[in-house]
Amino acid sequence: HSQRRILHASGDATGAEIQRVLTMRVREDERIKVLENHYVVDLLVRENTCYGVLAYDRENEEYRVFRGKVTVLATGGLGRIFEHNTNPEIATGDGIAIAFRAGAEVMDMEFIQFHPTVLNLPGAPRFLISEAVRGEGAYLRNIQGQRFMQRYHDLAELAPRDIVVRAILKEMAGTGSNKVFLDLTHLDPDLIKLRFPNIMKTCAEYQLDITVDPIPIAPAAHYMMGGVKINLVGETSIKGLYACGEVSCPGVHGANRLASNSLLDGLVFGGRIVEETKHFLQDYQPRHLEFACDWLLKPAKTDYADLRRKLVVMMGEKVGPVRSSEGMREALMFFDQWSYLRRHGVDNAEQMELKNMLQVGELVAEAALARRESRGGHYRVDCPDAYQRWQKHIIFRR
Ligand SMILES: Cc1cc2nc3c(=O)[nH]c(=O)nc-3n(C[C@H](O)[C@H](O)[C@H](O)COP(=O)(O)OP(=O)(O)OC[C@H]3O[C@@H](n4cnc5c(N)ncnc54)[C@H](O)[C@@H]3O)c2cc1C
Structure with missing residues (x-):
């Protein structure tokens, strides 16, 4: 800004x-x-x-x-x-x-959009550490303690979210770690207490004093x-x-x-x-119509909880912040494999939710594969640049 x-x-x-x-x-x-x-x-x-x-x-x-x-x-x-x-x-x-x-x-x-700075501590929820923290001057450091954002963008820590996300992922891969640190320890502790009481309180629940401890973070959707x-x-x-x-x-x-x-x-x-x-x-004209509902069809014999776990892991790996043609094709094969579930009903709201997740996941993967460029929140290693011919929307209709 x-x-x-x-x-x-x-x-x-x-x-x-x-x-x-x-x-x-x-x-x-x-x-x-x-x-x-x-x-x-x-x-x-x-x-x-x-x-x-x-x-x-x-x-x-x-x-x-x-x-x-x-x-x-x-x-x-x-x-x-x-x-x-x-x-x-x-x-x-x-x-x-x-x-x-x-x-x-x-x-x-x-x-x-993937957010760059989300708390990454075993057992802790994926708690978002607001951009405002970097706005106040916090640094990003890799696990070796080095600041790295200047190597990726002139705005350093204040670069656009997608650039910060990819920089963090690169540092994580380069250091063989699943995290980097958000460091506020050089800032005035009174300012931190005044501006970020909620972040301070949440981190304290996990034995982190953000005025002296760097916060372990990783990107998340x-x-x-x-x-x-x-x-x-x-x-x-x-x-x-x-x-x-x-x-x-x-x-x-x-x-x-x-x-x-x-x-x-x-x-x-x-x-x-x-x-x-x-x-x-x-101008409303009332009509009374009858509706039939295919959700009342027989449910499939599927382990929905296990399928949900597989889906969310697969989405992160294949259609996450860094995408490739190969990964997205694998994602579409995954959806194809489970597409028969559309012909089945469900037993409860959790199963309905999963059906919806499969539907939107497939739309995300299809759109991402179709857009042969990188732009904003969509980044492909096989097409890393933006092209004028792609200055348009992808619209789906059933
Ligand atoms: C951690 C975090 C921090 C954020 N910080 C900011 C910020 O600082 N500034 C900013 O501008 N934005 C921020 N955002 C984004 C912003 O909060 C969201 O985009 C916004 O709250 C979405 O509001 P919504 O009303 O569309 O949906 P929600 O607030 O998510 O409400 C959706 C409602 O629909 C209900 N619902 C869903 N499915 C069904 C269903 N099938 N049947 C019946 N009900 C259903 C849900 O129960 C829920 O009540 C943040 C988001 C997160 C997660």
């Missing part, structure tokens, strides 16, 4: 503060009915128009149909398809898979630039279906989102969707 432009709340707990206020406002508004533990399985779509969703009520273990004049997908990202990721458990790409199955266009699936294609008012290619937040792809982040810009996905497009649907509802 050339300007300081990021708002912070409670030091480094900005997201928690946003979530607290939003949750409070939703609870206060009597017009909003919140149904917890309802897992959206599929969209009810006929003739390219969306009429609501089919959901699975996890508590009562039953399917429920929700009809709606307008449906807004806001199911978040897909980081969980990678073994190493910063994302919450729910980030399994459900919304993208659901929309794709229903016939919506999805775009830019090859562009996944963080943010999905691609997703369900929307226009500038949040409409998808299916009538009555809107999307906002990380599930959506308005294209505003290009191939590589700038740090702290993702909240506009929800804030800007959420607001625009509300305005747009007012027009949509003026």
